[in-house]
Amino acid sequence: MRDISLPDEESPFDRIRRVRPDGAEFWTARELMALMGYARWENFMTPVERAMKTAENQNMNADTIFLRSQEKTGGRPREDFELARYAAYLVAMNGDPNIKNVAEAQHYFAIRTREAEVGTVADRGTVPDLSTPAGVLAMAERFTQTARQLVATAARADAAEQQLAVDAPKVEAYEQFMDSTGTYAVGSVAKMIGSSQNKLYADLRACGVFIAGGAMRNTPYQRYMHHFTVKATSYTRSDGTEGTSYTTRVRPSGVDFIRQRAGTIAPSRVNSAADSINERHHH
Incomplete structure (x- = not known):
């Protein structure tokens, strides 16, 4: 090419x-x-x-x-x-x-x-020639298009405000699972989407989001890291050797991502609440 x-x-x-x-x-x-x-x-x-x-x-x-x-x-x-x-x-x-x-x-x-x-x-930035009928028509069409865009924007804003009022209690319920780092435990996300922790781990491994084996088992592949955080913790084994364990946590954007990729069909309220959480943490 x-x-x-x-x-x-x-x-x-x-x-x-x-x-x-x-x-x-x-x-x-x-x-x-x-x-x-x-x-x-x-x-x-x-x-x-x-x-x-x-x-x-x-x-x-x-x-x-x-x-x-x-x-x-x-x-x-x-x-x-x-x-x-x-x-x-x-x-x-x-x-x-x-x-x-x-x-x-x-x-x-x-x-x-x-x-x-x-x-x-x-x-x-180009102003039509208003001395000609074609120019007047072009300007009228431009005004009409702008008016339609303004109406559509206002309608979306009203709908978003109404949805926010509906989602607010759900968002608060979701945020009780969030720790001080602004992330969720995998087990908490499993509860949100109506699954169990072990099943969710298995689903994420099966669909290729989490690594299936080795020292990095149950941690995300690099291309999905923007939805997760991974904390490495050093420890001493019983034989005196040093080891490292890894704990995966889920960012707000990862809730809906996990629901889709793991194939878990959650109630529609999960989507709207998760989206509201995402919006809150983007601003």
Whole structure:
């Protein structure tokens, strides 16, 4: 694959870029999968699903930027997505960092997304010619779009305030499990999601979040460390030799992450309360 950082060469990601009649650009997930170095659709669905969750957490309608479609082949049609630029960016950012092509995709879509943001700002700074009917119409459309955005923002703020009032008691209940470091014991998280400590450890090992054996058993793999903390404690064995034990604790962001990855279906109130905790600790 050619280096996409070279401005005078066409990027392979540019070559698979498609444009609809209305000018909207998109990338198909199947074509992006190949350029990002994934061989199997099942494996590529991991960053796609994470990207969709990220979009939903940003109050975006994932269905509109991750448009489901089918790839037509000589045989049975295969599942596919038409990814808007930002959707493709999120997929790249959630890709496996151990794959070289993923880093290239991240670099490409980060640049393209930034270029689009700068272009949007520049467009907004251009005042239509109000001496012409077309200019007046353009300004009216701009005012209408801004008004709709303000209404939508106000509606989201009202909904968030109402949800906060509902979640406040639940958040307080969750925070009773939190220690002075702002983290949870794995056993406490198990109670939150309706599981047991031993089962949760087993689930996290089974789904590849926790290491399954050796001295680091039941500690997270490096790529998931941002959801956890690990404390090392030295001790002396009965034979006089020194050893080290490791204790894993869960950050607030890890509660919903664990619920999803361990396959535990928790009541909806767990999600809203955990999200409220996350918001509180981000501010």
